[in-house]
Amino acid sequence: MTTIEQLLELAETQEPPETAIPFLEQAVRLADSQKDRAAAFRARVRLIQATTFSGFPDKALIHFAWVLGTFDRHPAEFRHQAYHVMWMYKWMLSASLDHPGFPLERIARLEADFERRTREQGSGAHYLAYHRLLKCKQLGDVSGAQTAFLAWRSLPRDGLSDCEACEQNKVMDYYAWRGNQAAAVRLGQEIISKGMSCHNVPTVTHANLLGPLLALGRSEEARHAHTEGLRMARLDRNFIETIGKHVLYLMQRGDLEAARDVWAEHLYLALGLRNQADLFEFMSVSAALWNVLSADQASTVRLPRQFALYRPDGQYQPQVLATHFRREAEALAQRFDARNGTDHYHYTLTRTLALT
Known part of the structure; x- marks a missing residue:
């Protein structure tokens, strides 16, 4: 019989993290x-990490609830895990925003609980301020986001702050969101030139540079960012949103065949994605791509069998695909906007379609 330790060792050898999930669940x-x-605590900690970085936040949230409850009920036994519990709590705060089934009231309770624990442990306030910025961005609250951004940047870093590479990438992303493309490019290129890195950086940095570089007319630098970034992100479910940015870049450059090929190669990963915010971004780009291609009479493209409109002959009507993916994106936008009480997701979808 396979032991717990043997399963954990098997999981350790898996790459990418998604392939470790079955061993950890067992x-x-x-x-x-x-x-x-x-x-059980140790295995769930590993499982939460694997599911978080493989696009399955719903699974992570379920197991984190068990971990947090066990940690609170048995403080003497798990006191030494306090730092790891709080670090995972950060992931859960982010995951709750990306799952429209989580009401804002429940997210507020998570924030209050996280804040109470930061006071008890003496760290975490810096990240909580960033989380509030994330929430304002998702709501489309520009004024609130500016206030939250300034609060986040005014607080000192602490033991639960993200690494410096992540933090600079997030500042870059905020500037791009506000339309300050020159500042975004400066910060992104500094990340790359200095060799700053972590699990997501510079993979996401290259993708985040594409829009600002195009807006500034720096096409050759954008081409280089695309080439490097796509190489890093390719076939990794954790980077589906990032892949979407590369597809959008290829469309804006006018290379529709390459855009279609990159999109088709990653559709099977997107179809299994549980991160609804990332899925929305990919579905929006999918709708934009096939909307542009809808002028064609027919298209031959190999799509995964699990795709709802799968055809064994690979012959698809572009307009049919454009309609399908727009409906998928609109359904996700409706769920997020209903939860958030805004129309920001529908506005974002409209903007993505307009970019092409």
């Missing part, structure tokens, strides 16, 4: 059946 079930609380 380890969790085995630990629970054996009533081994310490092993």
Whole structure:
């Protein structure tokens, strides 16, 4: 019989993290059946990390609830895990925003609980300020985002702050969101020139540079960012939103065949995505792509069998695909806007369609 430790060791050898999930889920079930609380805690910590960085935040949220409850009920046993619990809590705050099934009231309760724990442990206020910026951006609250941005940047970094590479990339992303393309490019190119890196950086940085560079007319630098960034992000479910930016760049450059090929190569990953915010971005780009291609009579493209409109002969009517993906994007926009009480997601979809 395979032991818990053997399953954890098997999971450690898997790449990308998504392929470790079945082994970790089996380890969790085995630990629970054996009533081994310490092993169940350890396996879930690993599972939360793997699901978070593989586009399955819904799974991470379920197992984090168990971890947090166990941590609170058995403080003497798990006190040494306090830092790791709080670090995972950061991921859960972000995941709750990206899942429209989480009401804003519940997110507010999570924020209040996280804030209480930051006061008890002496760190975390810096990240909480950034989380509030994220929430304002998702709501489309420009004034609130500016206030939250200034609050975040005025607080000192602490033990729960993101790494410096992540932080600079997030500042860059905020400037691009506000339309300050020159500042965004300066920060992004500094990340790359200095070799700043972490799990997501500079993969996402290259993609985040594409729009600002095009807006500034710096096409050759955009081409280089695309080439490097696509190489890093290719076939990784965690970077589906990033892939969408590369597809959009190719469309804006007029290379529709390359845009279609990159899109088709990644559709199967997007179809299994549980991060609804990332899925919305990819569906929006999909709608934009096929809207542009809808002037064609027919298109031959190999799409995955799990695709709702799959055809064995690979023959698709572009207008049919454009309608399908627009409906998918609109349905996601409706869920987010209903949760958030705004029309920001529908506005974002309209902007994405207009870019092409």
